[in-house]
Amino acid sequence: MVTLFLLLMKYIIEAGIVMGVLVIVFLCMLIIRNRHVATIVAAPVREPVKPVMIDVQATTTGKLQLAIHEQIWKQMELHLESTRLYTNPDISLDKLSAAIGYSKYHVSETLNSYAHKSFYQYINERRIHRAVELMQHMQAKELPVNISLIAQDCGFKAKSSFNQYFKKITGLTPTAYLHTASVNALSNHIA
Secondary structure, three states: OHHHHHHHHHHHHHHOHHHHHHHHHHHHHHHHHHHHHHHHHHOOOOOOOOOOOOOOOEOOOOOEOHHHHHHHHHHHHHHHHHHOHHHOOOOOHHHHHHHHOOOHHHHHHHHHHHOOOOHHHHHHHHHHHHHHHHHHHHHHOOOOOOHHHHHHHOOOOOHHHHHHHHHHHHOOOHHHHHHHHHHHHHHHHHO
């Protein structure tokens, strides 16, 4: 490379300044290109990390053992608590299963037979629990509570779905819950 450069410099001196400048620019571009190409070629190709599917043993009836259900349940709880994946409006059994490394069939069986809930019932209970926490926090800080924003933040696409599940789980509509909570807070403050 150095000898090529020296030859070109000799040609530049003989041919003239304009031609020399063009050759130098070309040479610099060539050197820079080769350095970047060498860097790109030398860099290792990274594969995206895929979750490892854990092989669980079923009993002869095809049902999972209680210990496996407990293991899957704990993994689900830990993962959902740390990532709040349940606030994703597009969550699915496939996405949750892939995230925790179990097959969707094992996760579904765990929810149905161990927790006695469907996937969406479980997710919506988590969402409503989060909504209640947000409402309590906002009321404690004396901040205005916007039910639509809370519903959206908890993963509900529609306020009507949020209202329906909120009432089903708490026994009150979100507005009635806020009113009851503020009356209780006021009576506690006065007493």
